[in-house]
Every structure is written in C-alpha cells, then in structure tokens.
Amino acid sequence: MKYPPFVEDHPQIQLLKWTFWPIEFLEDCAKRYGDCFVVRFGNVKPSVFFSHPDAIAELFSSTHAEILDSGRAQPMLKMVLGKHSTILLDGQEHRRHRQLITPPLHGERMRTYGEIISQITEQVTQDWQPGKSIVLHSYLSDITFKVIVKTIFGLRETERDQSLGVAVRKFLDAFKSPLLYYLAATLPILQADLGPWSPGGNYQKQIQKLDQLMFAMIQDHRKHLNPAHIDMLTMLMLATDETGASLSDVELRDELLSLLFAGYDTSSTVTSWAFYYIHANPAVKARLLEELDRLGDNPSPSEIVKLPYLSAVCSESLRMRSAVPSSTPRINKAPICIQGYEFPPESQLVPAQHLTHHRPDLYPDPYRFNPDRFLNHPHSPSEFYPYGGGARFCAGAAFAGYQMKLIVATILPKYQLELAHPGSIKTMRRGVNIAPKGGVKMVLKQIRVPAQKKVPLGLS
C-alpha cells in the first residue's frame, strides 16, 4: 500500500511550529516532501496534508461526500460551540442544519446587511484625523464585530444588548492567543473544569454567563417574533426543514455561537491583509481608487460589490493569505484512494489552501501580489478555495466577500493611508487564523477628495 511521507521532526516540534510559525512550517514541509505529506501534531492522530488540485477536487467531490466526515474531526470545539453546531455535525443532521442556516446568509437581505456594513464602517472610523497613527486590525475587528452582532441579533443600544455584546466579544477574543492554542492542544487537562481558578473552570463560568444572555435574547425574540425583522436570529427561528420542524433553543444557541465564532475574526483578518497588500502596491491602489472614484457619490452596495478590479484585488488578497492556512480535516469512513495513495478508514485528510494558492504551476510568481490573475481568468474550486469546498464550503462566504469589499470601498476613497513600516510583514497565529503581525500599522496622511469631485483647474 503506497502511503505519503511522514514529516520527520518530533511531533511536539511539529505542533510547536504549526502553532507559532504555521506558514513557514507548511512551506518547509512542501519543499521537503512535495504535494502530499503526513504531519503529527503532538499526541493527536496524524494528518495528511494535500496541495495538488486533483487531490483537492477528490476531497471536495460530491461522490465522496457520504464517506467524508468533518464535524467529528474537531472535538476541541464541542466544549465551545455545543454539539448542535453545523461545524461539528456530519451526515444527515449536517445537511439539515446547512439547509436551515443558509438562507439568512444569502439573497435579498444582503442589501440591508450592506447598508449596515457601510454605516458601521463610517461610524467606527469617524474620529480618524490627519496625522493619526492607526493599528488597522483593531479598527477592523471593531467593525466586523459590530456588524456580526448587529446582523445576527439586531442589537439595539439597550443595557442588556450591550452586556450581550461585551460577553460575546470577551468569549471570542479568548481564542486569539497562540499560546492558549498550543497549551489546549498539548494539555487537554487545561480544558477540564477543575474549579473557578482553573483555566477550564474560568472558561466554563464565561460560557455560563454568555448562555444566560443568549437564552434571554432567544426567549425575547420568540416572544416578539416578527418576520419583518431582518436579523439572522429571527430568520433562523422562522426557518423549517422538510418535515416542518424548526431549530430548538439549544440548537439556535449553538448555531448563533458558531456563526459568531466562524465569522468575526476571519473577516477582520482577511480585510487587514487586503489593506496591507493594497498599500504595499501603489499601482494597485491607484487603479482601485480610480475604479471606486468612477462610481461617484453614495454608490449602492450592490454597485460596489460588482466592481471587477475590487473583486480581483480581494480574491488576490485571499489567495495570498486565506485567513486559515488549511480547511477542516476530512475523516474517511471507508478506504479511499487519492493521488495514488491509499488511505485506510479513519485517516485525517486536510486540504491545505495556503500551499495550493502558492503553487507556481497554478499561479506563476506566486509570492507577487497581482490582482490581474483574477481578471477574466476563472480559477476552479480546487485551485482557489479560501472558503474551503464541497459539502463543508463556508456557509458565510457570500456575506464575508460582500463585507470585505464594502469595508475597503468605504475606507479607501475617503482616507489617504500609508503603511507606517513599508516592506514585508510577518504573520502570526490568532486562534485558527493567520493574521498580520502588529496588526498593520498605518498613518493617516489626509482626508481624500476623490478625483471625480476635484474642481478642474481654471474653474472657480
């Protein structure tokens, strides 16, 4: 039986590198072992990483969907998200939840979300003045956090809504530390509730507080259920499966936490990268501004998201840095053959988008930021997959892409920003995401007057 090569470092060293230098670790493995290799992260089951598009196509194909599970590949998340989270389900139950959570994240209501995104972006950046130093990622975190809680819960300015906002943010921000990621993976005992002073106990206390607020919010929505409201919680409550059943309160709680968990930090991270690449490439910035300025005053979100160069810039940014370096592991229930390798049941198979997105056979000169690659050159779902693929394709991809473009289109034409430290930027782990180290420090040079609005010379 042919099997891919194992990475030879000690498993604890592999976990250490994966935690603190994930991109360097993956690239080094690809250099040493090629398209497919097996890593061991500490004492957990080995994982097989793939980068060749043929292998990715197999992992995403609908013919294998029945034998590939993903939910049970992430046991660590169960304690956090609960057992009814779409992210942690498999098979029939996964399909049912996908069907119920998909409508609120698509369709007509995106227009209203678009208005919320633009308004919140303007509100969060309103105190920016020329000369101000900005750590962009922290502003983008504020924006994406406010957007997600507003679109999910429809929060108002009441005291209770604000307490929920604070508890949610505290809960989500707890996942950003790479050290915590490493310790939780190496020492599962840390996850156990060993009293109020233990990390697990403290964490449980936080979850209990959050649950109290979430269930109160769910009860409140049920009492005043109004189909005219456009928040996702209302839509999730109204959604029914083919048997006419809807989500219970506990299922709703798990799904809401999953959307918050999956959607908040990923979005601020990819948008930070986009701002970094746009400002590190002045010709790209100038061309993008020209396209945005051409839209004139107050363009609608639907006009903005259709812009071809803006779309290409966002795709290229997602190619360079996809928030997560790899998709969710797939566990095969039956033997499977991929790229000539045979895998027995219960293997852990991982599509590694960072490696696929940097293959020179797919993307010549792969480390160069070049949005033109996405202009009139479609890439297949196994060549370009920042949002994963197949049955597990990111449920919030449309929302995330929409948000990324609208934030760029709201900030860029208004503020002339410069990188405080031009040159390349290092990566760092923030939970499961790979973020720009230091958060992209920028300086605001001046408030811009878009080219279209400048008074032509000679006219008063």
Ligand code: HEM
């Ligand atoms: C740019 C931002 C985002 C990126 C890069 C991203 C990326 C991903 C990736 C790679 C996966 C795993 C797919 C796979 O294994 O094949 C995923 C799953 C998921 N994402 Fe996103 N995501 C983003 C934003 C969002 C947002 C805004 C939401 C919701 C509000 C969301 C909800 C989900 C859910 C529910 C899943 C689980 C899908 C399933 O298991 O069926 N994501 N995302």
